Amino acid sequence: MSEETRQRILTKGAELIHRQGYNNTGIKQILDAAQVPKGSFYFYFGSKEDFGLAVVEYHEALFRDRVMQILIQGEGGPLTRLRAFFEYFRAFFAEAGYCLGCPIGNLAQEMGDLSPIFQQRLEKSMRGLTRVISRVLAEAGGLGELPEGLDPGETAMFMVEAWHGALARMKVAKNAEPLDVCHKMLFERLLG
């Protein structure tokens, strides 16, 4: 048992689940990809559900790095940083061939009705992301940069939702249009 092995199972499993879904990814496939002997999964994780929750945490940690780097410590005013944040992900998906989508959004759609434990965990995750964006919008509001009457909390929720929807559309369109239209509507019409 080593922390390095646990981490390898987690990284490979998170990647597979991101690409093909939670229910569509078997424990055997994860162990094969991580090159870990069959049977050792339960030394590291209590159940597949426990593993799934660790995958949510894994993505949250990666995501927090981007939040810190671009949204909190990035250059420019709040709306400039927010725009850069969305543009970072737009570039990520262009690079990925318009595949994958948001790992948290995917799991919300897949698992929201199937497991109360996942549902609550993912709700918390989405709430956290919304809160971060809400704070940046409130900062913009304080500088008089938000259109009148636009509530930072509601606007943040809407921006996250709209982006998640655009990602699902992107997965069938296999081009940038859904993301570009979303970006334009959010930044030029709603916040513009």
Next chain:
Amino acid sequence: MSEETRQRILTKGAELIHRQGYNNTGIKQILDAAQVPKGSFYFYFGSKEDFGLAVVEYHEALFRDRVMQILIQGEGGPLTRLRAFFEYFRAFFAEAGYCLGCPIGNLAQEMGDLSPIFQQRLEKSMRGLTRVISRVLAEAGGLGELPEGLDPGETAMFMVEAWHGALARMKVAKNAEPLDVCHKMLFERLLG
């Protein structure tokens, strides 16, 4: 072999896939739910993928009825009908306990990367829905009811995307807030 049996398999299968996903639903489970003897599936459908495509068509037909009833033949001007259309689905999901989501949007997210046949079929389906909404928006534009510079096609795409994202969020929030925020942002801010 009867058309009635085929229809029963389709209805039950569409329901199961809507609730729990395509890959998470086995043929045996569908046949059990439809009370059809094991083994008869392949008399009706060439493969599970063929069945999945028939499920997409099944949902499209149901959806077209709503489009006709509310969006095309409903009372009032174009924006009134569009609002009523979104409100119909808001009421549907409240009734369903904030579960399920859009069957086409769910499949787009789940299958967009996994099967080119599904991907193309779902892209067509999403394009069709967007086109219908785009026409209603163009009608509003012709009456001078659209904010200046708002393109009907892009706005329709964005409205569908934002709503799909709100539905994924709803599945983990288990309340109406994501849908209400989306409705408000679309109708009071974007189109308001």
